[in-house]
Structures are given as structure tokens and as C-alpha cells.
Amino acid sequence: MKIGLASDHRGYKLKEYLKNILPNYNYEVVDFGTNSEESTDYPDYAFALGEAVVSKQVNYGVAICGSGIGISIACNKVKGVRCAKVSNKEEAQVTRIDNNSNIVAFSEKLTEEEALNVVLSFLTTEASTEEKHTRRVNKIIAYEENN
Numbered sequence: 743m744k745i746g747l748a749s750d751h752r753g754y755k756l757k758e759y760l761k762n763i764l765p766n767y768n769y770e771v772v773d774f775g776t777n778s779e780e781s782t783d784y785p786d787y788a789f790a791l792g793e794a795v796v797s798k799q800v801n802y803g804v805a806i807c808g809s810g811i812g813i814s815i816a817c818n819k820v821k822g823v824r825c826a827k828v829s830n831k832e833e834a835q836v837t838r839i840d841n842n843s844n845i846v847a848f849s850e851k852l853t854e855e856e857a858l859n860v861v862l863s864f865l866t867t868e869a870s871t872e873e874k875h876t877r878r879v880n881k882i883i884a885y886e887e888n889n
Contacts, residue, residue: 745865746800748791750784750813753806753850756857759799760804763858772800778849785816792820795844804861814847821886824879830848830856842869842879848849 825845826837
């Protein structure tokens with residue numbers, strides 16, 4: 743499975759940690775930047791990640807910025823992206839089950855262990871096929887298509 747990673751300067755260190763450890767779990771990683779701790783704009787990397795997820799260049803995405811909020815908002819501007827800002831592994835599981843999210847975003851304030859647990863929970867949780875969840879996600883997709 744191919745995973746896209748993106749961050750701004752504040753999420754850089756955590757992104758680099760994940761980039762180096764995820765291959766140990768048999769994930770192929772594609773890095774969409776940034777490439778240093780020099781101040782940068784998170785939308786640039788969020789858009790690149792979102793486009794890669796939608797075009798199936800990668801299966802899922804992981805986005806990190808200072809709070810996780812800005813980069814998640816930017817990711818969600820890409821048509822076809824369902825990005826959720828989460829704070830823990832339980833929320834990562836819920837967003838996959840209930841929302842069939844394709845990108846997970848979080849704050850650079852998570853520890854390396856917490857971030858890895860969030861990512862692994864997100865990647866190993868299947869989306870629900872329960873009718874109520876499918877119906878809700880389809881409503882989001884339909885709205886996006888028509889607006």
C-alpha cells in the first residue's frame with residue numbers, strides 16, 4: 743500500500759519520522775514535502791497530497807501541521823478528498839469506519855508513538871459497508887459533485 747505524507751515546517755520532524763518508520767510496516771511512502779523546517783505554506787503540500795490521493799497515485803494520505811487544522815481544511819478543498827483532523831487512534835478509526843476518510847491530519851504536537859498509532863489505526867481500519875454510513879458518505883460526494 744502506498745501512503746502519501748505532507749507537512750508544513752512545523753510538522754516536518756514528525757513527517758520525517760513517519761517516512762522512515764512506515765516502511766518497517768510494509769508501507770511504501772511518497773513524500774509531498776516540505777523538505778525542511780524553514781517556514782512554508784501548508785496549502786501547497788496539502789493540495790499536492792490531496793491531488794495524489796484523488797488520482798490514486800497513493801492509496802491514503804497523512805497530513806501534519808502545527809495544529810492539524812489548517813492542513814486538513816486545505817486538503818478538503820481538493821475535490822474527492824475526505825480528510826479528518828484527529829487527535830488519537832480512536833478518532834482515526836472512527837473516521838475510516840463512519841466517513842471512509844482518505845486522508846488523516848493531526849498536530850505536530852503528537853509524540854512519535856502517538857502519531858504512529860494514529861497512522862496505523864487509520865490505515866488498518868476498513869470503511870463500514872453499513873447502509874447508514876454509505877448513505878451519508880454518498881450524500882457528501884453528491885453534494886460535492888453538484889456544487
